[in-house]
Amino acid sequence: MEYTVNQLAQISGVSTRALRYYHQIGLLTPKRISSTGYRIYGTREVDRLQQILFYKEMGMSLEDIGKTLNSPDFNRLKALKEHKERLMEKRMQLDMLIENVKKTIESAEGRMDMSDKEKFYGFKKQLLEQNEKEYGKETRERYGEKTVEESNRKFMSMSEEDFNKMQAVEKEMIQAIQDGMAEKDPGGEAGQRAARLHKEWLGFYWPSYSKEAHAGLARMYTEDERFKAYYDKIRPGAAEFLRDAILIFTGK
Amino acid sequence: MEYTVNQLAQISGVSTRALRYYHQIGLLTPKRISSTGYRIYGTREVDRLQQILFYKEMGMSLEDIGKTLNSPDFNRLKALKEHKERLMEKRMQLDMLIENVKKTIESAEGRMDMSDKEKFYGFKKQLLEQNEKEYGKETRERYGEKTVEESNRKFMSMSEEDFNKMQAVEKEMIQAIQDGMAEKDPGGEAGQRAARLHKEWLGFYWPSYSKEAHAGLARMYTEDERFKAYYDKIRPGAAEFLRDAILIFTGK
DNA sequence: ATAAACCTTTACGTAACGTTAATGTCAATA
DNA sequence: TATTGACATTAACGTTACGTAAAGGTTTAT
Numbered sequence: 001m002e003y004t005v006n007q008l009a010q011i012s013g014v015s016t017r018a019l020r021y022y023h024q025i026g027l028l029t030p031k032r033i034s035s036t037g038y039r040i041y042g043t044r045e046v047d048r049l050q051q052i053l054f055y056k057e058m059g060m061s062l063e064d065i066g067k068t069l070n071s072p073d074f075n076r077l078k079a080l081k082e083h084k085e086r087l088m089e090k091r092m093q094l095d096m097l098i099e100n101v102k103k104t105i106e107s108a109e110g111r112m113d114m115s116d117k118e119k120f121y122g123f124k125k126q127l128l129e130q131n132e133k134e135y136g137k138e139t140r141e142r143y144g145e146k147t148v149e150e151s152n153r154k155f156m157s158m159s160e161e162d163f164n165k166m167q168a169v170e171k172e173m174i175q176a177i178q179d180g181m182a183e184k185d186p187g188g189e190a191g192q193r194a195a196r197l198h199k200e201w202l203g204f205y206w207p208s209y210s211k212e213a214h215a216g217l218a219r220m221y222t223e224d225e226r227f228k229a230y231y232d233k234i235r236p237g238a239a240e241f242l243r244d245a246i247l248i249f250t251g252k
Numbered sequence: 253m254e255y256t257v258n259q260l261a262q263i264s265g266v267s268t269r270a271l272r273y274y275h276q277i278g279l280l281t282p283k284r285i286s287s288t289g290y291r292i293y294g295t296r297e298v299d300r301l302q303q304i305l306f307y308k309e310m311g312m313s314l315e316d317i318g319k320t321l322n323s324p325d326f327n328r329l330k331a332l333k334e335h336k337e338r339l340m341e342k343r344m345q346l347d348m349l350i351e352n353v354k355k356t357i358e359s360a361e362g363r364m365d366m367s368d369k370e371k372f373y374g375f376k377k378q379l380l381e382q383n384e385k386e387y388g389k390e391t392r393e394r395y396g397e398k399t400v401e402e403s404n405r406k407f408m409s410m411s412e413e414d415f416n417k418m419q420a421v422e423k424e425m426i427q428a429i430q431d432g433m434a435e436k437d438p439g440g441e442a443g444q445r446a447a448r449l450h451k452e453w454l455g456f457y458w459p460s461y462s463k464e465a466h467a468g469l470a471r472m473y474t475e476d477e478r479f480k481a482y483y484d485k486i487r488p489g490a491a492e493f494l495r496d497a498i499l500i501f502t503g504k
Numbered sequence: 505a506t507a508a509a510c511c512t513t514t515a516c517g518t519a520a521c522g523t524t525a526a527t528g529t530c531a532a533t534a
Numbered sequence: 535t536a537t538t539g540a541c542a543t544t545a546a547c548g549t550t551a552c553g554t555a556a557a558g559g560t561t562t563a564t
Contacts, residue, residue: 006510020512021552036560037512059349062551084353091346094339101310101336258541272543273521288529290542314520 002031003041012049027066028052059087173197177231177238177245186244194242195249211250218246254283255293264301271301279318280304311339425449429483429490429497438496446494447501470498 005016022028023039028049031042041049048069055065060083176197179190199214222239231239257268274280275291280301283294293301300321307317312335428446435442451466483491 004511015552016511017552017554025551034511038560039511057349058353081357084350084357087346087350087353091343091350094343094346098336098339098343101332101339105332105336256542267521268542269521269523277520286542288542289544290529 001043001046003046005039005041008041008046008049012046012053014049014053022049022052022062025062025066027062058083169197169201173201174234177234177242180245181235181238181241186241187248191241191245192249195245198242198246199249215247215250218243218250253295253298255298257291257293260293260298260301263298264305266301266305274301274304274314277314277318279314310335421449421453425453426486429486429494432497433487433490433493438493439500443493443497444501447497450494450498451501467499467502470495470502 003011005019009016009019019028019039023030028045030039031045032040034040051069052062052065055068056062060068064083173194176190176194180186180188180194183190185191222243231242255263257271261268261271271280271291275282280293280297282291283297284292286292303321304314304317307320308314310332312320316335425446428442428449431442432438432440432446437443483494
């Protein structure tokens with residue numbers, strides 16, 4: 001069977017413009033061109049178009065699809081897996097975004113006068129974390145821990161002194177969490193000490209404090225896998241413990 | 253404080269090009285232009301930039317950000333909520349994509365020589381199902397069962413004869429599942445008959461057969477809610493029964 | 505013959521900048 | 535003071551996957 005652009009468009013469901021574009025970028029070349037310049041597609045082209053649509057549906061870029069289809073030794077399974085990884089990353093970023101928006105909404109609802117400046121601080125922190133996640137490991141390996149932390153500190157325009165203080169507070173807080181978990185009571189002395197230290201630690205990131213925002217962050221610690229993993233490194237269940245302690249502390 | 257582009261770029265973290273672009277589209281206009289044409293930003297501009305970055309981080313388009321920041325009576329909370337909804341929708345789409353890719357990988361792992369053609373068949377079927385789910389009910393109501401099935405058949409480029417055969421096989425298989433469930437033995441005669449019929453039925457979708465892929469599909473029947481629901485309509489537990497029967501049949 | 509339907513290429517528009525390129529300005533130094 | 539290096543400007547193309555005209559040939563049917 002032979003088809004013109006329109007016919008192929010009909011049976012495949014893509015637009016004629018798309019077909020011409022695929023021709024233009026060399027993704028799908030017609031079987032032949034008629035004497036009058038018409039594009040003529042054959043069965044093989046139909047098959048290839050089907051494949052193209054398949055990978056497209058998977059969310060691949062046309063460039064990647066072309067590479068995939070053109071290299072005979074291309075490992076399709078590997079490509080799919082890599083692609084899946086990319087999609088998952090995208091989803092994680094989206095999740096973070098949603099979390100952020102959610103939290104902002106919560107804060108705004110709880111306390112409408114939260115200044116944009118504060119929002120900006122939170123935003124900076126986010127940026128830092130994301131950056132860290134993307135390049136942190138590599139950078140650490142290449143330049144060592146110090147450089148990374150220095151850059152982080154610089155990024156947050158924090159003084160060396162503040163940075164050290166912050167780390168000291170965090171360390172103290174971790175100790176308090178451990179003590180509190182031994183007591184098994186987030187409302188107990190150690191648990192509440194942890195919450196207080198967490199508030200203090202927060203002060204390095206946020207220019208002002210509110211119970212609502214604090215409680216919101218606490219909830220996030222158990223809902224966001226990334227944060228949960230960080231705290232649970234201390235000891236499994238640490239994220240939940242800290243959350244409970246903070247919720248009691250803030251009375252929310 | 254007054255800043256030049258570079259200085260503002262430094263403290264904000266955005267590129268100078270971005271700042272010029274923001275100026276160009278009227279999103280962030282400098283406080284004034286120096287006699288020599290330099291852009292000079294003031295404190296108010298810094299604040300506005302922070303807000304811009306904030307909403308940008310939320311994933312908003314620059315156009316939307318402009319609208320948000322420029323309308324004094326704009327309900328920021330409402331805007332955020334709407335924006336959240338959009339993000340959630342995006343995520344759902346992503347989730348569907350990921351599911352799709354995952355399943356393809358699973359199938360492919362079951363039998364590495366699975367050709368793209370087969371994948372495409374599966375894909376077509378998926379598309380069909382999705383389409384069916386979205387518009388099926390409505391279409392059925394409007395045009396009746398026949399039209400829908402005819403269109404499906406056409407979509408899968410199956411002959412009328414094949415289509416009828418396929419339906420007959422499916423019907424037989426359903427009967428076998430019912431018999432097998434009465435026997436309560438997926439390894440029994442009826443159960444294995446169901447598995448064999450399922451293999452035959454599969455032949456209409458897949459141009460070639462492998463035990464691995466068959467077993468993979470069987471597992472999917474219980475993991476994918478959509479499929480599970482379809483088979484459990486026969487009788488609750490039918491999906492699991494069919495899975496077990498197929499796993500025994502394929503010896504996987 | 506003429507119109508309707510179908511084909512072609514060319515080219516601008518999209519979002520948010522990155523990236524040259526060509527050129528003018530400012531601050532510090534030889 | 536002249537030069538140099540850092541910093542500023544505008545202009546304009548490139549990116550992705552086409553949508554959407556516009557201007558004009560080709561095929562088919564009447």
